[in-house]
Amino acid sequence: MKKFLALALAAAMSLSLVACGGGKDGASSSTGNPGSASKPGTDVSTPVGGDSDFKVGAVYITSQNDTAGYTFQHHNGITTAMKNLGLDPASLIVVDNVPDNDDTAVEAAIDTVVNQGADIVFGISFGYIQPMNDKAEEYADVIFSHGTGYMANDTNFNNYFGRIYQARYLAGIAAGMKSLEEGNNNIGYVAAFNLDYAETCSGINAFALGAQSANPDAVVHVNVINAWGDEALEKQAAQALIDAYNCCVISQHCDSAQPQLVAAQNNVFGCGYNSDMTEQAPTAHLTAAIWHWNVYYETAIKAAMDCNGDASKFVENMGGNAYYAGLAEGFVDASPLNESVAAPNTKAVMDAVRELIISGEWDVFSGVKLSYNISEDGKVEIVKTDAPLMDNQGNEIVPAGGPSVDDGVIKGSMNYNVAGVIEG
Numbered sequence: 001m002k003k004f005l006a007l008a009l010a011a012a013m014s015l016s017l018v019a020c021g022g023g024k025d026g027a028s029s030s031t032g033n034p035g036s037a038s039k040p041g042t043d044v045s046t047p048v049g050g051d052s053d054f055k056v057g058a059v060y061i062t063s064q065n066d067t068a069g070y071t072f073q074h075h076n077g078i079t080t081a082m083k084n085l086g087l088d089p090a091s092l093i094v095v096d097n098v099p100d101n102d103d104t105a106v107e108a109a110i111d112t113v114v115n116q117g118a119d120i121v122f123g124i125s126f127g128y129i130q131p132m133n134d135k136a137e138e139y140a141d142v143i144f145s146h147g148t149g150y151m152a153n154d155t156n157f158n159n160y161f162g163r164i165y166q167a168r169y170l171a172g173i174a175a176g177m178k179s180l181e182e183g184n185n186n187i188g189y190v191a192a193f194n195l196d197y198a199e200t201c202s203g204i205n206a207f208a209l210g211a212q213s214a215n216p217d218a219v220v221h222v223n224v225i226n227a228w229g230d231e232a233l234e235k236q237a238a239q240a241l242i243d244a245y246n247c248c249v250i251s252q253h254c255d256s257a258q259p260q261l262v263a264a265q266n267n268v269f270g271c272g273y274n275s276d277m278t279e280q281a282p283t284a285h286l287t288a289a290i291w292h293w294n295v296y297y298e299t300a301i302k303a304a305m306d307c308n309g310d311a312s313k314f315v316e317n318m319g320g321n322a323y324y325a326g327l328a329e330g331f332v333d334a335s336p337l338n339e340s341v342a343a344p345n346t347k348a349v350m351d352a353v354r355e356l357i358i359s360g361e362w363d364v365f366s367g368v369k370l371s372y373n374i375s376e377d378g379k380v381e382i383v384k385t386d387a388p389l390m391d392n393q394g395n396e397i398v399p400a401g402g403p404s405v406d407d408g409v410i411k412g413s414m415n416y417n418v419a420g421v422i423e424g
Contacts, residue, residue, distance in 0.1 A: 054305050056082060057118025059109045060096035061125040062229055062255065070228070070255040071096070073275045074124045074147070077293025084298055085305070093118050100127025110135045114142055119311075120304040122297070123147065125228075133157065143304045143314045148199070150412070152321035156311040160296050163326025164199075165206035165410060166357050167289035169364045170334035170350050171271040172210020174286040174342055175249040178269050180215040181343040184248040187211055187220050188241030190259045191252070192228045194423055198414040203253050203289070205418045206364045207271075212420055213370045214349065221245045222423040229255040238262035249286070260285050269341060276335035286342050287350075288335045295331045296323055324407065328358045345374050352380040365389060365410065367402035391416040 058078055066072040079089035093116040095109035106128050113121050114135070120143040123132045129149040136144040136157035144157045152158050175187050189207065193200045204222055211218040221244075223237040234252070238259035241247045251271040252259040257280040263270035264284035270277075272288035303317035315321045325331040334354075337347045349372050356362050362370070367388055373381040386401035397416070398405060405414070417423065 054087065054301075055091060055093060055117045055119050056087065056122070056301060057093040057113035057116065057120065058095075058122045058124065059098050059106065059113060059128060060094060061100055062097060064094050064096045068257045068272075068275050068277055068280055070274045071124065073291050074122075074293050076275075077291070077295075077297050078122065080294040081297035081301055084294070085301055087301070098125075098128075100125040103131050106131040107135065114139055119143060120145060120301065120314075122300075141309075141311050143307070143311045145300050150322075152315070154315050154321060156314050158300075158315055158318055158321040158323065160300070160323035161199075161411065162291065162296075162324060162331045163410075164289055164291065164332050165202045165364055166327045167332040167334050168203045168206035169210035169213075169357075170354060171251065171287050171289045172207040172212075173214050173350050173353060174334070174337060174346050175207070175251060175269075175271050176211035176214030176218050177343040177346045177349065178249055178286060178341075179211065179218055182248045182269075184246065185215065185217045185219055186245045186247045187218055188238065188245060188247030188250045189220050189222045189252065190234055190237045190241070190250065190254055191222050191224050192254045193226060194222055194224050194417070195415050198410065198412050200253055201417060202365075202410050202414045204421055205414070205416075207251055207289075208418055208421045209364060209369075210353075213353075214372065216371075218420065220251075220421045221247060222417075222421060224423060225254065227254075231256045231258045234258035235262055239266070242266050242268060257281065272335075278335070278338045282338070283341065285338055286346075287337050290333060290335045292331055292333065295325070295329060299323070324411070326357075327354060328360070345378055345380070348378050348380045349374070352382055356382060363404035365398065365405035367398040367400045390419045392419050392421050394419075 060071045062071040064075050082089045093113050095112050098105055098109045110121060110131060122145050124147040126148045129146060129151050132144050132146045133151040146159045148161050149159045179185055179187055189204060191200055191204060195201050208220040221241055223241050225233040225237050227233055234254045234256055235258040238250050239262050249269045250259050250263040252273050257277045260270040260272050260277045260281035264281040269286055270284050271286050275290055277288050278285045304314055306317050307313040369385050369387045371383045373383060388396045388400045389398035391397055
């Protein structure tokens with residue numbers, strides 16, 4: 001999770017993908033596998049065989065035994081994909097708790113996974129980018145696939161990410177409708193980073209636009225903690241948002257469920273990230289922007305298996321060296337709405353907007369704003385209004401009626417917050 005190299009570099013790379021679950025600090029707060037005497041970064045599961053000689057390996061930033069959040073969702077995605085392809089999940093070779101700000105530790109983890117016999121290695125954090133690139137060259141007979149980065153080659157190394165901003169917009173709707181019901185326009189957002197990464201600020205922006213579609217007066221207060229996986233900071237930041245701004249909903253772009261736990265402790269509400277966090281905070285959690293990583297992992301593992309031992313065919317089998325998908329492909333979504341705490345008709349509105357995005361008729365960062373008319377029987381009419389997309393400095397980003405911001409900007413060079421977002 002290193003600092004993004006430069007916005008200019010990202011803009012120049014049309015297939016660039018920026019950090020998600022990766023960042024500058026990335027220190028793990030996980031204690032690793034229960035009962036393990038291994039130090040962080042040396043926790044390795046031993047392959048026990050499976051239905052195939054093909055071996056899958058992975059390098060994780062926190063523990064494979066996490067019960068929610070970023071690594072949890074990736075691990076679940078990989079093991080689900082393996083099951084679907086007839087591979088024994090117990091044969092997955094994992095090195096976890098690998099800090100992504102230490103290239104030496106990442107290189108050692110990759111060496112361990114490769115030496116255990118992995119045919120494909122997944123690295124899930126942005127900060128793994130340079131070691132993944134270097135090891136793909138060193139081990140030309142092994143396939144490397146890097147989550148959230150932008151480096152790749154034309155043979156055995158690709159990157160993958162998705163349109164999580166679409167799911168963020170849906171979660172924002174739930175937050176906006178709840179704030180309207182509460183009569184409180186203040187919504188909080190615990191962010192690992194903001195303008196440092198296109199992914200973080202685009203997520204904040206999409207969430208804010210979704211909230212404002214339901215409650216035009218909603219204001220999103222962003223508390224940046226400059227770390228992806230520091231649970232103590234996540235907890236403190238969420239509490240500060242409630243104390244300073246009386247936020248009635250707490251959203252997040254960070255790795256654990258701490259902001260949702262804080263929301264529950266303060267009798268307010270929340271929108272999580274990465275995985276469904278309703279189990280962790282059943283009285284507070286509305287919905288979460290989530291990843292169905294198995295959609296990608298099944299595609300990638302199948303493509304790798306189809307190489308029949310020739311790693312150089314992987315990128316060709318994948319149809320390119322960058323994978324980018326969204327709601328339409330089932331790669332991202334909002335988790336099932338917790339209707340016991342959500343505002344009335346929230347699910348109907350979210351469902352209607354989800355269908356609109358999937359159809360390709362509309363996307364989040366366009367010059368068309370959405371609002372909703374809801375009949376007495378709960379039917380939703382989506383109202384489209386041509387209106388410019390403005391940043392919070394008063395600059396026009398997209399003219400009224402204009403098309404959505406280009407993918408390259410969303411993935412690589414977005415460096416502004418939309419109107420209604422306040423950091424600090």
